[in-house]
Amino acid sequence: MKILIVDDSTTMRRIIKNLLIKSGYSDILEAGDGQEALEVLEGNTDVGLILTDWNMPRMTGIDFVKKVRGDERFGRVPIIMVTTNTSKVEIIQAIGAGVNNYIAKPFTPGTIKDKIEQTLKQMAS
Amino acid sequence: MRAEYINPFVAALENFCEMMLDCKVERGKLKLANSALEIEHPEVDQAFAKYDITALIGLSGKARGTVALLFPAKTALMITRRFLETDKIFKIDDTVIDAVAEMVNIVAGSAKRQLSDELGLIKLSLPTVVRGRNFEIKYPTGSVWLQIPFNSTLGPFFMQVSFEKIDE
Numbered sequence: 001m002k003i004l005i006v007d008d009s010t011t012m013r014r015i016i017k018n019l020l021i022k023s024g025y026s027d028i029l030e031a032g033d034g035q036e037a038l039e040v041l042e043g044n045t046d047v048g049l050i051l052t053d054w055n056m057p058r059m060t061g062i063d064f065v066k067k068v069r070g071d072e073r074f075g076r077v078p079i080i081m082v083t084t085n086t087s088k089v090e091i092i093q094a095i096g097a098g099v100n101n102y103i104a105k106p107f108t109p110g111t112i113k114d115k116i117e118q119t120l121k122q123m124a125s
Numbered sequence: 126m127r128a129e130y131i132n133p134f135v136a137a138l139e140n141f142c143e144m145m146l147d148c149k150v151e152r153g154k155l156k157l158a159n160s161a162l163e164i165e166h167p168e169v170d171q172a173f174a175k176y177d178i179t180a181l182i183g184l185s186g187k188a189r190g191t192v193a194l195l196f197p198a199k200t201a202l203m204i205t206r207r208f209l210e211t212d213k214i215f216k217i218d219d220t221v222i223d224a225v226a227e228m229v230n231i232v233a234g235s236a237k238r239q240l241s242d243e244l245g246l247i248k249l250s251l252p253t254v255v256r257g258r259n260f261e262i263k264y265p266t267g268s269v270w271l272q273i274p275f276n277s278t279l280g281p282f283f284m285q286v287s288f289e290k291i292d293e
Contacts, residue, residue: 008251009223009226009227009230010219010220010223011205011208011209011220011223011224011226011227012227014209015145015208015209018209018210055230055249055251057251083234084230084231084233084234084235084237084238084249085234085249086234086238087237087238087241087242087246087247088242089241089246090241090246104235104238105230105231105234105235106140106141106144106145106231106235107144107145108144
């Protein structure tokens with residue numbers, strides 16, 4: 001399964017990528033903001049999961065999620081928001097935009113694996 | 126600035142170090158400062174005070190302020206190595222700069238979560254990193270900074286916070 005990581009921090013992309021590899025995922029794509037992520041998706045319409053940050057330059061994660069959900073090709077792709085924006089108001093906003101699950105930064109290594117499994121299970125049922 | 130406003134930032138920093146760096150931190154004595162880089166802790170020796178890298182992030186919305194993390198170069202290197210689980214970082218480069226930027230982003234973001242639930246929605250700017258020692262940050266005008274030195278297994282560093290609730 002192809003997984004797309006969207007984060008303007010190369011550090012965070014590298015950490016998440018390493019955790020995904022340790023969890024057995026190997027087909028991993030990266031983008032540094034929402035705009036770049038849309039371009040990556042154009043060439044990879046078979047992406048099976050998206051992990052995205054919220055605060056990014058050019059196009060924020062929330063705007064990216066809205067664009068993805070507005071494209072029928074990606075309407076069912078699970079999206080997990082990995083962010084520090086975890087106040088109640090922000091979580092409600094993210095869910096409204098189409099996010100399926102939420103990971104608060106900072107996180108432990110096990111959190112990424114657990115949330116992915118939980119999200120994929122929910123989407124399959 | 127009310128002193129208790131710094132508590133969520135201290136808790137966020139300790140939580141970040143434990144969860145993402147597997148590192149225990151020991152906090153020093155809280156002190157007031159007039160600018161972000163006025164470091165005059167009596168218990169801090171000169172080597173400690175030789176910060177080389179400052180990661181900053183702004184707060185806006187229902188509160189305004191700035192969070193700054195100040196690191197000696199060696200501490201920044203050690204933190205980046207632990208953050209990325211690698212020993213192959215030997216100098217201050219873009220990787221280190223990005224790592225400390227993400228650290229201040231996560232620390233401020235975690236504190237923001239608690240403060241937003243209390244005060245209303247607070248927003249974060251994108252982080253900025255400054256290298257070198259010969260500069261001073263005084264924004265916002267007239268603001269008071271609270272500074273706390275930390276010691277850790279990865280080296281010493283400082284956190285400084287300026288935070289004011291916006292009354293409507």
